[in-house]
Amino acid sequence: DVKVTQSSRYLVKRTGEKVFLECVQDMDHENMFWYRQDPGLGLRLIYFSYDVKMKEKGDIPEGYSVSREKKERFSLILESASTNQTSMYLCASSLLAGNTIYFGEGSWLTVV
Amino acid sequence: KQEVTQIPAALSVPEGENLVLNCSFTDSAIYNLQWFRQDPGKGLTSLLLIQSSQREQTSGRLNASLDKSSGRSTLYIAASQPGDSATYLCAVSDYQLIWGAGTKLIIKP
Numbered sequence: 750d751v752k753v754t755q756s757s758r759y760l761v762k763r764t765g766e767k768v769f770l771e772c773v774q775d776m777d778h779e780n781m782f783w784y785r786q787d788p789g790l791g792l793r794l795i796y797f798s799y800d801v802k803m804k805e806k807g808d809i810p811e812g813y814s815v816s817r818e819k820k821e822r823f824s825l826i827l828e829s830a831s832t833n834q835t836s837m838y839l840c841a842s843s844l845l846a847g848n849t850i851y852f853g854e855g856s857w858l859t860v861v
Numbered sequence: 862k863q864e865v866t867q868i869p870a871a872l873s874v875p876e877g878e879n880l881v882l883n884c885s886f887t888d889s890a891i892y893n894l895q896w897f898r899q900d901p902g903k904g905l906t907s908l909l910l911i912q913s914s915q916r917e918q919t920s921g922r923l924n925a926s927l928d929k930s931s932g933r934s935t936l937y938i939a940a941s942q943p944g945d946s947a948t949y950l951c952a953v954s955d956y957q958l959i960w961g962a963g964t965k966l967i968i969k970p
Binding site: 753791792794797807837839841846847848849850851852853854855857 | 892893895897902903904905906907910950952954956957958960961962963
């Protein structure tokens, strides 16, 4: 069965902290994505990766970076968390572009 | 620039009714269209994927259609149940996925 696992469901961090959100998929997918979802703004793409060590900026990359050292793992990094980064973060993967996309359960991040 | 619209934003119907959710897009040059459901506080679950060359896809009580020429897709849910209550999102794929804002569906027992 398809599985995208986000290691942390709920996090509370302080302003200025460095935050790591981890995502692992077990389907040998090429593509991985990080989205954030906010009420009234819908899903917005932060970064995506189509191969190991490759990354592409999405619509809202400012304040974020990513790392993909292994095919199955895609990490989202908030270098210095700010309150406007309080949100739900969703990781997703797909085998190739245009294939079905599978999501993790989401990580709720609160920055205080 | 591709835009995806889902109307209505919310819909409430009695249990047992058949219903249709709508998704429209502005550029017909798409690879495929996907429908998802999202339960409160959870991630998205893929329901159906329709390739650009297809007209419809079915899974159980769900049927999704695609009309590229008119820029429309519909998700038909037969014999609705309270467990179908969720937000339903559509997304079209060209180079990237472009998302609609979703329709929040409530099925009243």
